[in-house]
Amino acid sequence: MASTILVVEDEPAIQELVAVNLTFAGHKVLRAATVDQAMTLVRAELPDLVLLDWMLPDMSGIVFAKRLRADERSRDIPIIMLTARSNEGDKVEGLEAGADDYITKPFSPKELIARIKAVLRRRAPQLTDDLVELGGLKLDPATHRLYGARPGGQAQALEIGPTEFRLLHFFMTHPERVYSRAQLLDQVWGDHVFLEERTVDVHIRRLRHALTPSGHDVLVETVRGSGYRFCATASRVNEGDLANLTA
Ligand code: CA
Numbered sequence: 001m002a003s004t005i006l007v008v009e010d011e012p013a014i015q016e017l018v019a020v021n022l023t024f025a026g027h028k029v030l031r032a033a034t035v036d037q038a039m040t041l042v043r044a045e046l047p048d049l050v051l052l053d054w055m056l057p058d059m060s061g062i063v064f065a066k067r068l069r070a071d072e073r074s075r076d077i078p079i080i081m082l083t084a085r086s087n088e089g090d091k092v093e094g095l096e097a098g099a100d101d102y103i104t105k106p107f108s109p110k111e112l113i114a115r116i117k118a119v120l121r122r123r124a125p126q127l128t129d130d131l132v133e134l135g136g137l138k139l140d141p142a143t144h145r146l147y148g149a150r151p152g153g154q155a156q157a158l159e160i161g162p163t164e165f166r167l168l169h170f171f172m173t174h175p176e177r178v179y180s181r182a183q184l185l186d187q188v189w190g191d192h193v194f195l196e197e198r199t200v201d202v203h204i205r206r207l208r209h210a211l212t213p214s215g216h217d218v219l220v221e222t223v224r225g226s227g228y229r230f231c232a233t234a235s236r237v238n239e240g241d242l243a244n245l246t247a
Contacts (some may be wrong), residue, residue: 004028006047007019007029008053021112036058046190050079052099054084055092062097076123080101080103126187135175136150137172146168158210167207174230176232178228181228185199204228208235
């Protein structure tokens with residue numbers, strides 16, 4: 001899946017080289033030459049990853065990294081530092097400021113793309129094209145196909161809409177955790193998308209419907225008062241059955 005990458009680099013030739021290669025790799029690229037410009041871009045649209053030069057004209061990239069980490073809205077954005085520095089102390093300072101990785105200049109475009117993929121795989125697996133298999137479901141982002149198999153049964157292709165596919169991709173890469181409707185809107189529909197929370201309920205319903213033919217609808221659990229959870233080991237006993245047992 002294409003991700004939005006903010007490139008903060010004041011050297012025009014390097015900014016251009018990086019932007020061209022990222023665009024070619026299928027990413028959407030935002031460009032800034034100063035921390036000030038970068039802050040403005042982040043306010044308008046939250047990127048999926050930031051490539052951050054260390055030495056910038058207005059202030060250090062480290063300061064920007066710390067600001068991103070200090071703000072709840074941007075706290076979780078993966079950051080890769082681009083740096084001409086290679087001494088150990090600088091690397092430690094970069095990592096302590098919240099960078100996920102650093103690349104020492106000069107670097108090859110191939111190395112850059114590989115590092116970005118590795119960081120996204122670790123920090124935002126729903127943005128990669130990696131095949132995900134969990135709880136008898138197999139989701140292939142590259143071909144947009146979904147297969148489900150009952151225990152001991154044959155896998156069958158499942159019909160699923162694009163939004164439900166993204167929702168399921170997020171769930172399968174973040175299983176067993178409860179997400180509120182607001183969190184799901186941020187993660188699946190994107191930051192700065194203003195939708196009512198019941199939009200989530202509509203798509204959860206469609207997602208369960210899509211998973212029904214293979215019996216996987218039970219994996220999408222409603223957590224009362226909190227939100228939803230994808231539980232790969234969900235038992236067939238749901239809350240309704242429990243209520244009947246104790247009635
Ligand atoms: Ca620079």
